Amino acid sequence: MSSPIVVASLMAGLVLWGSPAAADMGEPPFNHFVQFEELEYGFNNENNPLNWDNTSWFGGDWNRIWFKTEGEMSTVDPDLEGEAQLLYSRLIAPFWEFQIGLRGDLVTGDGPSTEGRGHLVVGLEGLAPLWFEVEPAIFVSHRGDVSARLRTTYDLFITQRLIVHPSFEMNVAIQSAQEFGVGSGFNDIELGLRLGYQIAREFAPYLGISWNRAFAETVRLRQAAGRPESDLQGVAGLRFWF
């Protein structure tokens, strides 16, 4: 755990050093945003997982540290599959941040490997025309495997507080990393549709569905591990931030 702390300290230093001086004569422009976009219980016919997806940032207008973690934890067996990213982020265009940093994967239980995997991450985070939140990233693992991910989400306001969140995620890999269930080529896609009600801006319970399907070599790897090719979950959860 010590190396992430060192990395975090270095990044924090970078952010503080790179921040413009305090705006006006007031407080320093240092802020934080900790958001659980998803914290939910999934209903499927299998492992009824707890899913989480957290994105947080710390910093000013131009330079930020991002921490992202997502994963799922089975409620019927000790399986856990998750990842965390620690990124330095810089505003490079009005709606876009450039992000660079590290990602660590963790897989436990009966999965293909309980070994950790580290990646270098280079990505973007921003808002595309039509208000799509878009997050493309490229990952290079410590063994040189290259993969990429595209995620996009949308907030569709039905009323001022009732909001539909469609989401889409796609993973591709150049090399296969079989111990991690990653085949080469097109890996999987995930589609989500969640209907939330903002009791407050920061607090919205939701219901929805989430569907995930593997492709190509990844299907075979999933089957070998005794997992289905696709997974449909009903989800109930809470989106909140502070």
Place this chain on the structure above:
Amino acid sequence: MNDRVGSPVQWPRRRFLASVATATGGIALGRFVTGCATVGSVTPARRALVAARGETIDLRIAETRVGIAGRGAVATTINGGVPGPEIRLREGQDVVLRVNNALDEDTSIHWHGLLVPADMDGVPGLSFHGIGPGTTFEYRFRVRQSGTYWYHSHSGLQEQTGIYGPIVIEPSEPDPYEAQREYTIVLSDWTFEDPYRVLANLKRYGGYYNYQRRTLADLGDEAKRMGFWGALGDRLSWARMRMDASDISDVTGATYTFLMNGLAPDENWRGLFRPGERVRLRFINASAATYFDVRIPGLAMQVIQADGMPVAPVETDEFRIAIAETLDVLVEPTRNAYTIFAEAMDRSGHARGTLAIDETATARVPGRRPRPLLTMADMGMDHGDMPAVSSMDHGSMSGGGSGGMSGMDHGAGSSGGAMPGMDHGNMSGMEQGAGGMEMAPAACRANLDVMDRHDDDGHGAGNAMVAEVARSRVTEPGVGLGEDGWRVLTYSQLRSATPRSSNSPVTRTIELHLTGNMERFMWSFDGEQYDPDMPDIELRRGERVRFVLINDTMMAHPIHIHGTFFELDVGACESNPLKHTVNVQPAERTSFVFTAEEVGRWAFHCHMLYHMEAGMFRVVRVRP
């Protein structure tokens, strides 16, 4: 927490301002008055402003538990109340204002619109070092003007928590407008949240306080007005630009209680009159982040002063008062009661009071109008059919001599194609304004006719959009106004009451773009947020300079310059009105001229408190 403020009769009548007649000679009257009896632990709001006058005035800034809208709140107060006392001065007098800081942080007071030496202007870091906790700072200056002004803290976000109050300066010559009574009406916004929390919320999520956005549920209503494809097309155009047409105000009634002289709408501030009297109302917008649209249904208002400076009388039914502006009107009420109705520009709330013949008469409170939407005109889209004035005689430009020629759009109409959902309703406001301009010689109009085409500089990542074409909008009352069948004041109707004898030539034009990135709540000039290490905007004393402001954002910004009045270009040459704060509408090109007279470093900023804090601030330095 919820002690209700009792019925008005409970409160002592402290109507110092009820009559101009009482305004003679009293020294230090009510200087240390700290308000009324308390209900529980809460000091309820005062029913009337407290006056402070004389040659020496003491102001004490402290945290006080006050009642606002019947709820207890901790405010930073001046002499115990929100707003602070009304400082009444006389033109030509010398005044000492002793400001004692009982807070545990630095504070300051800036005299908004007053011509004072730079070291008395009250901006920490520019004029002085601020007023430390437990210390007293003495402001000393000669009062060189008359009119309605105000004062407020220039430290952090203290203005939002209550450090503001009115200033009224009686003229040394008799006032040309006789009024039997006068009332000062301070409009403001109050939040029970910590203002730094408000700012942090906006930084995390620019639309945090907007509960009036376009939704799927109201697509039907819009379709009725614009047609289904029109409404959908308009929404798509905004979404493509990642802009929100309902983003009229950053901070809204979702957190704000709007106050009139410190009283919430239900508490109903009341001013009395006798039928047949002529009443002068001195409106001051002391809000941190709210523009108000003010009207008194059933009563025409004669505008006689803007930003403390006399203007040729103009009659109107409604006016938009930008943050930090002041406007004096005369009214001649004849009925028993009238409602003074001040809607927030985004219609998310209102302030309200009553003018009545006694303590009981009431008038109907009108409903708030629907929330307006910005139009493509506010985006500065290049529409050939937009301003009718663009087709006017361009030959007159050469006489203008203000630059900007190269940026002109002679090809009006070249790439027209109005958006299907476009709302031309605002155009109606143009006609009334244009009426006042007919007499202006063509050369005076030069700056109003400029169509400034934006160059390739997008002002960096701190700025989300540019106005493709910016132009003057002084003939337009602003978004959401001008469609109700009554008159609405526009800048183009304002004429200085006493035309200046000559206008010496402008030697230099300084162009600044108003920029911002709503998603991250970054605000700036030319895309650069203020940083104390930034070079000042340098002027030489005696230099006559034109400022051209181009608003590249979709929001209106009240831009204020300290230490001077400027001649706002409304196309009237020597009769252009003098102002200290100008509302620059979205995609507007605003032009004003002033002669740098006071040596020193002066603040120049957006008076939206949170925009200033987010970086929309510069320093203008006048060198000897």
